[in-house]
Amino acid sequence: MRNPVAALLLGILIGAGGLYFMLPYDAAAVLSGRAEVAVSAGGAVPDVDRAGAGETLQRIKRRGFLHCGVSQGLAGFSSPDERGRWSGIDVDYCRAIAAAIFGDGEKVRFRPLSAKDRFTALQSGEVDILSRNTTWTMSRDTQLGFDFAGVIYYDGQAFMVRKDSGITNARQLAGATICTQTGTTTELNLADYFRGRGLEYRVLSFEKNDEAISAYDQGRCDGYTTDASGLYAERLKMQRPEDNIVLPEIISKEPLGPVVRQGDPQWADIARWTLSALLNAEELGITSENIEEMRESENPLVRRLLGAEGSYGASVGLGPDWVIDIVRAVGNYGEIFERNVGVDTPLGIERGLNALWTDGGVMYAPPIR
Amino acid sequence: MQKPVKRGSGMGISWYNPRVRSIAYQAGVLAAVIAVVWFFTATAQENLERLNISTGFGFLDTTAGFGIIQTLIPYTEQSSYGRAFLVGLLNTLSVAVIGIVLATMLGFVVGVARLSRNWLVAKIAAVYVEVMRNIPLLLQLFFWYFAVLRPLPGPADSIEALPGVFLSNRGLILPDPVLDAGAGLFFSALAVAIVAGYVLVRWARARQRATGRLFPALRVTAALIVVLPLLAWAVGGTPFHLEYATRGAFDFSGGVRLLPEFVALVLGLTLYTAAFIGEIVRAGIQSVDRGQAEAAAALGLKDSTTLRLVVVPQALRLIVPPLTSQILNLTKNSSLAVAIAYPDLVAVFAGTVLNQTGQAIEVIAITMAVYLTLSLATSLAMNWYNARIAFRER
Secondary structure (H helix, E strand, C coil): CCCHHHHHHHHHHHHHHHHHHHCCHHHHHHHCCCHHHHHHCCCCCCHHHHHCCCHHHHHHHHHCCEEEEECCCECCCEEECCCCCEECHHHHHHHHHHHHHHCCCCCEEEEECCCCCHHHHHHCCCCCEECCCCECCHHHHHHCCEEECCCCEEECEEEEEEHHHCCCCHHHHCCCEEEEECCCHHHHHHHHHHHHCCCCCEEEEECCHHHHHHHHHCCCCCEEEEEHHHHHHHHCCCCCHHHEEECCCCCCCEEECCEEECCCHHHHHHHHHHHHHHHHHHHCCCCCCCHHHHCCCCCHHHHHHCCCCCCCCHHHCCCCCHHHHHHHHHCCHHHHHHHHCCCCCCCCCCCHHHCEHHHCCCECCCCCC | CHHHHHHHHCCCCCCCCHHHHHHHHHHHHHHHHHHHHHHHHHHHHHHHHHHCCCCCCHHHHCECCCCCCCCCCCCCCCCEHHHHHHHHHHHHHHHHHHHHHHHHHHHHHHHHHHCCCCHHHHHHHHHHHHHHHHCCHHHHHHHHHHHHHCCCCCHHHCEEEECCEEEECCEEEECEEEECCCHHHHHHHHHHHHHHHHHHHHHHHHHHHHHCCCCCHHHHHHHHHHHHHHHHHHHHCCCEEEECCEECCCCEECCEEECHHHHHHHHHHHHHHHHHHHHHHHHHHHCCCHHHHHHHHHCCCCHHHHHHHHHHHHHHHHHHHHHHHHHHHHHHHHHHHHHHCCCCHHHHHHHHHHHHHCCHHHHHHHHHHHHHHHHHHHHHHHHHHHHHHCCCCC
């Protein structure tokens, strides 16, 4: 830089910029005209104000669609078909939220995430909600800055082995090599199970579930482990599904549920009550087929759920017809379950624990009133 | 910002004084760098607090709770995340060190072969270099892992290459050497032979320099290294015996196991990097003036002697700096291990540990610091070596 005037200007600019950033926060705020905020908050901008209750919903509305984090392909939970359309329980839940917000279950974009990347993606705001067969655990709830919205599927971890190995229960797996996906509770439960019984084992952890499956399928491992629902889903992908069996032991509790970032209570409420609405709709017999008739119902429970009485939608920033939109878009919880993983699907999973509490299951949603 | 600089300079305070200008620029740049770092740190801190995400390095003492398939130091599920970090680090280092040694050796062979007067040898080397350096490393790793090692038979039908050496899709199983009573004597004999050989070579070189008389030091050393330990064996009894792996219900137990993931990674890294090193070696050798080799030939030196004593020492000066960057590349490329499930630092620490603790910033910062330290340490060592072999005018 030959020109001394330009050099001088550059020097001053860089110096001033440096000074500005090095000033204490308040002073910088005063200088940049943010004085009122800083003063009124007593020198520090309060957290809640910045995280902004309702900020997530506003951002989604401005954007015009929901960003939903799903798996990279797990049949019955979230997997794309040959035309790229996503389906599954976790996918339908996101469509339900989109319907509650926009009245249109299609206003959602799915982002496939690996088990390893999913939490970072949610923390960084890349997705608005993580609906990705994620187990609700204390450490995830408390240390990662997340809130779980509830349980959408009660699962448990199990093992799959080759039929010709002659193994009939998990205790016979001593000394076996087990394939699994890295960054999951599965990896930890596996360790707990073998450690608790003093059994030897080797674990081979893959970054992608498909890689773990193919490693097992090609004989690199003696067994493969993940949630029982996942085992049935993954078995469909194998060269010869009928040559593999799922062992009867369930070695862990895996309550799977949608996750949101902490700090926006309204958004957490929307996530929680969308799930509750799906369950309550099933309990009250509201389906995607009879929803129009149900609008005329005299049952006060139905009237409250469908927005004919009270203003429950408005209390979470949604319209009065939010549940009607949800049920129109995806049906109730039972319909979602039967459509994606139920006995008439290739997965053929019984309701079991996931039946409503009135039918002997543990699905019990808090009432909407 | 400007004032103190001007006052402190003590000489002409004009902008036309290059000293003043240069100090001002440097101060400005330094301030900008500090400001940027400070800005990002503060933002991250603030956001983490706002999002209620745990921070700090306390997690390193927490129980890890997951298993790792290859551990060079004792590790169980009860070990801490810090221990898991060490396991990952050692796995990375073992791949890197073995890969560097093999790639350097193979690279030298390839580089020399490319210049061979034997048409076939030169062409084979050329094809090797062109194929290896033009296919992405990740694909090569996939090839070795998924196409070559994965289809091997299972442990029940494993190939027994040598007695006690089994090759299967669970890896290469070797017999485990277990030390016996004679081990102390055997290994001391080996050490003595190596030290004696070193002294002998130095003595022979000094004598040759002084009197010009040759002494077959290398051959004598080789003989020493073979004969002395054998004598010790005869006197002190067997130094070690081999413990063979036994076949269990699923897999082998005992023995030394090289995982297919490990083998694939070492193979891929070695073959890929060796192609680049080969080109570096070739360039280095070609940079030595032809007259040097011709002069050596005129003096009656053999081809191999010419290469060893005349060409390579001069070529090394050009080879070492780019060789350093290839070595650094190999170390960094070893992080592709994560794609084939080898439990290296990135897979174990920046993968599993990050996911379980959720402390992305700390974990990634530590991982980056490790690679930075490894790279800087390698550079330092190579620079030292480079300075030692640098051309010294006599």
